[in-house]
Amino acid sequence: MSQTETIKHCLSVARRVLPNPEAEILTASALGLDRSTLYAFPEYFVSDKAAQRHKDWIARRVRGEPLAYISGEKEFWGLNLIIYPGVLVPRPETETIVECALPLTDGDSQVLDLGTGSGAIALALANETKANITAVDIWPECVDLCRLNADRLGLHVTVSLSDWFSNISRRFDLIVSNPPYIAVNDPHLKNDGLAFEPDIALCGGKDGLEAIRTIINEAPSYLRSGGNLLIEHGHNQSRQVASLFEESGFTEIRATADIAGTLRVCSGSMP
Ligand SMILES: C[S@@+](CC[C@H](N)C(=O)[O-])C[C@H]1O[C@@H](n2cnc3c(N)ncnc32)[C@H](O)[C@@H]1O
CATH class of the missing domain: 3.40.50.150 (Vaccinia Virus protein VP39)
Structure with a gap:
């Protein structure tokens, strides 16, 4: 586990550059968590690997790549669909x-x-x-x-x-x-x-x-x-x-x- 980055920190970094709910969806998906967990356990530390993935995904999204291609999924009509480029x-x-x-x-x-x-x-x-x-x-x-x-x-x-x-x-x-x-x-x-x-x-x-x-x-x-x-x-x-x-x-x-x-x-x- 990283001792530097909490769930709350990751979410606030995403929110600085992305609108909600995209910041939430990206953060939950990159950290491998439910969206509700972001708010239930904001002080939990995330692993270094998850923190790095979160940074990489934000950079890709900021360059314009659709979030669905980055996370590999998209919700449609309440169904979670796998999506790829x-x-x-x-x-x-x-x-x-x-x-x-x-x-x-x-x-x-x-x-x-x-x-x-x-x-x-x-x-x-x-x-x-x-x-x-x-x-x-x-x-x-x-x-x-x-x-x-x-x-x-x-x-x-x-x-x-x-x-x-x-x-x-x-x-x-x-x-x-x-x-x-x-x-x-x-x-x-x-x-x-x-x-x-x-x-x-x-x-x-x-x-x-x-x-x-x-x-x-x-x-x-x-x-x-x-x-x-x-x-x-x-x-x-x-x-x-x-x-x-x-x-x-x-x-x-x-x-x-x-x-x-x-x-x-x-x-x-x-x-
Ligand atoms: C706008 S996308 C819609 C995809 C999906 N139905 C949706 O709503 O998310 C159009 C789809 O038509 C397919 N397509 C394009 N030309 C086609 C053709 N001549 N015959 C059959 N499918 C075609 C594309 O591969 C693409 O998947």
Whole structure:
């Protein structure tokens, strides 16, 4: 044990450079403790190894690396997911698509998650419903990670490799997707954590809508009559995405806002 650094000291060092709750999450994770322990035993000394790891992690976070890549985990919909570089870090706003999907899902539903990444949406739905869930991604690392997260959480999701619908040969009651939707020349791609995340998870081509267009065009061939498509999109894409739903023959087209009040999910039904 180090005789110099207490839990309280570590937390105050993190708070000098990071906002809360990030300072707390980083400190607890780097010291291998629960967040509640930080406050229950502030005067406890930490080991030299843990103190050094804590310093290293703060330095990496200050350089802009996402905390999830540093700690190797991220909470989504109350589930603790393993995350590693090369896979998109699930965002809180993506919980909106889960909220929209739940009322459309029952025990018999066949659900497809396109571009599953870590499995965030598929696993949240598997945790909440008895639906039969299939998840696909074009990136083998994502397929492996989704399977790993499902196994660790004891949730059942069928995961496979597919370029959108290329390996899909049946119809579903519900298709959900958080596809890449940032335009390739959007300056935000250079911001904070985004620069560390994979282009294939973020970039939706010239106008940001390439992947969304493909999914909306092809989805009618993979939905049962009365089935629904839910797509997450960028903060300024709601109108364009709703038009694409209309052009593809969807009805009951709806826009739903995320927790920050930004229109974030478009949904439509196949007649
Ligand atoms: C914005 S990320 C979403 C990841 C995850 N669903 C989430 O919400 O955290 C987009 C995902 O789509 C995948 N993707 C990109 N192009 C794809 C394609 N042509 N076919 C299937 N998946 C694709 C990426 O690998 C990435 O995992």
